[in-house]
Amino acid sequence: MAGAMEAALARRSWSKVTDEAPTHDELLRIVAAAGRVADHSSLRPWRLIELRGDDRERLGRAINKANGDKGSSSKPLRAPLLIAVVASYRKSHKVPRWEQEAVASGVAHLLSLLLDEAGWGVIWRTGHYTRSKAVAKLHGLGKNEELLGWLYVGGKPANSRPERRKTVDAREFLSPLP
Template sequence: MTALEAVRARQSWSKVTPDAPTREELLPLIAAAGRVADHSALQPWRLIELRGEDRVRLGRAISVVRQERDPSTKPLRASLLIAVVASFRPSEKVPRWEQEAVASGVAHTLSLLLDEAGWGVMWRTGDYTRSPEVAALHGLGPDEALLGWLYVGGKPDRSPGSRREVDAAPLLTALPG
């Protein structure tokens, strides 16, 4: 499959099976995803693997933020969650927004690689990603921000749904004037 075919075939899988890649299967995909454009090679990102009881702990932290009595079951929708963290590095040349863009690029590239490897993936976010409770659970430092989680599991024996084609023509414009 070419890169163009992989991107065109990508779908978000809101429901996945309990299967998930092992850490050993993830490592080469993460190494490849880390090749995104990265001004000054700062590697301003890291990933946190959540499995088993970790997902229950996340559900409890989310419920605290949302002031709900029962733990959120959202983190239980996949056997593997990969937290995407922007780890900002001191730099006079590379602003924070650009470093966050690198972390986002790693997450998106990893989702493409996981999809191509046969895994169902969905990038989930929420207002609680930037909460102190959820940050503490993930062990985030003062110069880090949680961008969300890749929910990863097996692809069920059904279509994830349809995606409309992007009409690129109006999105690619010439410089005005």
């Protein structure tokens, strides 16, 4: 197993994946690890929803409804597994809403990193329809929840290489206090 530095440096978004996907049991193990992100007061202000098979068709219909279109969007069919990332805000006097959303985003990012390291192709997709009533209803979101997007997960194509990310020049982003 690669170290965290190697995994982070090797991570890429995979916009095209095969029809293979991790099993539910494989996913449980990875989600348990992703849930270890920094979480002020251990609120666990997140949850994940697993979409496979016909669930993706249902999501396609909800996306089109949100867009005012008929039929079903084919976007959710781009991967065999979609993992909806939900910020599930908790009442707290110590932990503001933005910090809880950061925790949910952290879980999603760590989950994508762990899935990639396990050999799966992953891309985090969003869109204006993540905040639509039709999509929220499909996911069973409560009043205290927001959909942050979906991780599209599938096999990495054998003869395909994802687009390489540009190296980050850390000197541009790290500075002393002015």
